[in-house]
Amino acid sequence: MGIPLSPRPAQVIDLDAMRQRQxxxxxxxxxxxxxxxxxxxxxxxxxxxxxxxxxxxxxxxxxxxxxxxxxxxxxxxxxxxxxxxxxxxxxxxxxxxxxxxxxxxxxxxxxxxxxxxxxxxxxEVTSEPTLIQQLPETQGTHALCMDDSDAPWQLKQVFGWRLYSDGVVEALLADEQLIDSTPILPGDPCLYTGHSRHRVVYFFQRQIANRIRREDPATLEALALMVMPDHQQDD
Structure with a gap:
């Protein structure tokens, strides 16, 4: 006659914790x-x-x-x-x-x-996100910034990128009212991170940004189709 085995306790797997570690x-x-x-x-x-x-x-x-x-x-x-x-x-x-x-x-x-x-x-990992690195922008990248649904879009040049200890990378944009010297360089007080002020930020290469500035009809139509559904969804 066999020896009865005591049931092993079920192993609890914290899927959310595993996802966070990954x-x-x-x-x-x-x-x-x-x-x-x-x-x-x-x-x-x-x-x-x-x-x-x-x-x-x-x-x-x-x-x-x-x-x-x-x-x-x-x-x-x-x-x-x-x-x-x-x-x-x-x-x-x-x-x-x-x-x-x-x-x-x-x-x-x-x-x-x-x-x-x-x-x-x-x-080192820190409890609060801290700035660990800054990169200059070298390609003329621009950001299309949107706030409230009734506010106009703002097309802004990106001046640099900041990497934080939590792995987030933020674009550096300029507050035109605070610019007191040029060229604008990372570390200047007029710079701020895009998502600290704007609800939605889309990035474009320089040639696309120039078409937006010239109000090229085909570019503006494609832009509206691309960004408006997401923007409206957040409202």
């Missing part, structure tokens, strides 16, 4: 500007035979050790591999326009640079 490991802990012209290559579902290139703004080291390319896309400085949108495109890979080489992972020299920088500055 998200924490994906947060950015160090940035490095891309200064050699490397690009992100992406494809639009509506044009399956065409490929598009977009200059990388920076590379980011995540807490899990993975290095990702970063571009100003929609509402954030976005890791390239997160681009998988049925309307706006999905990520194909990285490209060196000089050699036309296409690759899937960050180049070794950027991985080494970020790992060494993170080790030197001894990144």
């Amino acid at each position: 998200e924490a490991r994906r947060r950015l802990i160090r940035l490095s500007p891309e200064l050699d012209g490397l690009e992100m290559v992406y494809q639009l579902p509506s044009e399956p035979d065409a490929y598009y290139g977009m200059p990388l703004l920076a590379w980011g080291l995540r807490e899990d050790g993975h290095v990702v390319g970063l571009v100003p896309w929609m509402e954030s400085l976005t890791p390239c591999h997160h681009l998988n949108d049925p309307e706006h495109g999905h990520f194909i890979g990285y490209r060196d326009p000089e050699t036309e080489e296409l690759f899937e992972e960050a180049p070794d020299h950027k991985v080494f640079e970020l790992e060494q920088a993170a080790a030197y500055f001894e990144y």
Whole structure:
């Protein structure tokens, strides 16, 4: 006759805690500007035979050790591999326009640079988000800022980017009334983080921003279709 086994207590799995740990490991802990012209290559579902290139703004080291390319896309400085949108495109890979080489992972020299920088500055998690790094804006990125539904849009130049200890990256915009010297540089008192004042912030490359300034009809129509549903949904 067998020996009866006492039932083991059921193991409780905290899915929310596991999700938070996974998200924490994906947060950015160090940035490095891309200064050699490397690009992100992406494809639009509506044009399956065409490929598009977009200059990388920076590379980011995540807490899990993975290095990702970063571009100003929609509402954030976005890791390239997160681009998988049925309307706006999905990520194909990285490209060196000089050699036309296409690759899937960050180049070794950027991985080494970020790992060494993170080790030197001894990144530590803090209870409250603190500023750990600032990058200058090098591509003429602009932000379309929206507040109340009745307020006009504001098109503003981005002057830099701030990385905080919780992995959040914020764009630096200028308060025109506080500008007392030019050129505007990171650290100037006229600068503020975009989401500290504006409810919605969308990023655009310089050439798109210039079309918006010129009130190009096709650009404004596409812009309205892209941003208004999300903006109205928040109301």
